[in-house]
Amino acid sequence: MKPVEIKREILRYGDGHAERVEDSIVTEYTVTVKVNGQEFVTMVCTPDYIEDMVIGYLASEGIITKFSDIQSIWIQEKEGFVHVKTSRENPYYKNLQGKRYLTSCCGGSRSGFVFAADALTAKKLDNINTAIEIEDCFRLMEEMQDSAKLFKNTGGVHNAALCSLFGPVVSRLDIGRHNALDKIYGYCLKNDISIRDKVIVFKQ
Missing domain, CATH: 3.10.20.10 (Ubiquitin-like (UB roll))
Structure with missing residues (x-):
């Protein structure tokens, strides 16, 4: 499979002037x-x-x-x-x-x-009882972002993670936000991972 990121020369503008630099971009x-x-x-x-x-x-x-x-x-x-x-x-x-x-x-x-x-x-949510504290929301978001190397390098992907209260179970990044979620869902189905007691953490 082709690499998820490559180096390209770009024109970067800042402080009133432009310069040519090499930067990482995400591939499609x-x-x-x-x-x-x-x-x-x-x-x-x-x-x-x-x-x-x-x-x-x-x-x-x-x-x-x-x-x-x-x-x-x-x-x-x-x-x-x-x-x-x-x-x-x-x-x-x-x-x-x-x-x-x-x-x-x-x-x-x-x-x-x-x-x-x-x-x-569509499925009914009547029996879904997963609860999460506000502090855990911020903690899980930080843990997901800490592992998002491709986002840090390129800034060109959406980041998503399936999390338990103890931390991310699986995280994926993609140029399409729906793709990132599908990658998580497919991984869970393939590996028989229950999603009933977990939450999705997502960053655009």
């Missing part, structure tokens, strides 16, 4: 996801944890409900394809959508079918 990677041989979505992302991102995205969109729904997943890194074979395909999507293209910026919505997807995948 375009990947098209095929589900059961059919192109489903093209995504622009930071080139790491691609498999986790695809798993999380498909679960978020209601295509799968658990990792075992995926029979196989294969990444064509050079060509920019991820091939997913699943025995469970949400029948509503056959009527609701064609292929979609998601840029790194969310824009007005995650997808053109956001309301349909929300209706199909």
Whole structure:
């Protein structure tokens, strides 16, 4: 996979003058996801944890409900394809959508079918009892930021972490805020990590 950051010469302006300096910038990677041989979505992302991102995205969109729904997943890194074979395909999507293209910026919505997807995948929160103190919110944010090397180097990514009260369980960074969350969700599904007693800490 290509590096997540590269060095480039930039023109930096400050104190009334400009100078050419070498700086770190975050890279982009375009990947098209095929589900059961059919192109489903093209995504622009930071080139790491691609498999986790695809798993999380498909679960978020209601295509799968658990990792075992995926029979196989294969990444064509050079060509920019991820091939997913699943025995469970949400029948509503056959009527609701064609292929979609998601840029790194969310824009007005995650997808053109956001309301349909929300209706199909929304869950009740009646039994969610996770509570967190204000002090813990700031502490977890600081702990997440301390480990965000790519953000410190480039300033060009969104940072997200799944946390227990004891600290971050898993954290991910991406040029797309939804990608960062999908990478976390996919990792949890793949590794059977419960999210019921945890919170998301997020920084744009």
